[in-house]
Amino acid sequence: MTKTPDSAFAPPQIITGKARLAGVLGWPVSHSRSPALHNYWLRRYGIDGAYVPLPVRPEQFEAAVRGLQAAGFRGANVTIPHKEAACALADRLDPSAQRAGAVNTLVFEEDGRIRGLSTDGGGFVASLEADGLPVPASGRALLLGAGGAARSVAAALQDRGVQVSVT
Known part of the structure; x- marks a missing residue:
């Protein structure tokens, strides 16, 4: 069918x-x-x-x-x-x-x-959480890329208390 x-x-x-x-x-x-x-x-x-x-x-x-x-x-x-x-x-x-x-x-x-x-960062965090991956209140993240979307994601993670490294 x-x-x-x-x-x-x-x-x-x-x-x-x-x-x-x-x-x-x-x-x-x-x-x-x-x-x-x-x-x-x-x-x-x-x-x-x-x-x-x-x-x-x-x-x-x-x-x-x-x-x-x-x-x-x-x-x-x-x-x-x-x-x-x-x-x-x-x-x-x-x-x-x-x-x-x-x-x-x-x-x-x-x-x-x-x-x-700039909705990229908020959308990224919401997507993680929708998949059952809550963003911790502290910790580290490695971000690959430094364009506009990456900077928005970095800001959203930092707002949650995550230390972000960019490469």
Whole structure:
């Protein structure tokens, strides 16, 4: 017996002139699974919206973000190599983004400002705990990598009392 994929039960996606638009900014961005995941849930819950891959060269990052904002996008996720540029561009930063010096989510607010968030570290800790691996209140961790996501993870672990070494 063949199993029917969940997507067969999702209603068709309807996009109107009032659609909520978002995407993922990166260079390259073709590797990202975010568009498939987000569009599945938009379709599954009948949300009028679309989440698109946005390949943007580093030298065009600010112009692209401003263009998305002007076009009515609600925000965008940010991946390599733009996380530090997104941090510099944001008008307001959450505490995690300030500590990490990197942003993985831009929210375009109604007042025209851009809010920058760093959710990588919190997501990493939540993922460990969901798998039954609680982060101890002390101890050591070795972090492989030093990019924006790694700095966010380091900050989240340090907030829990873990001593982090980076290589």
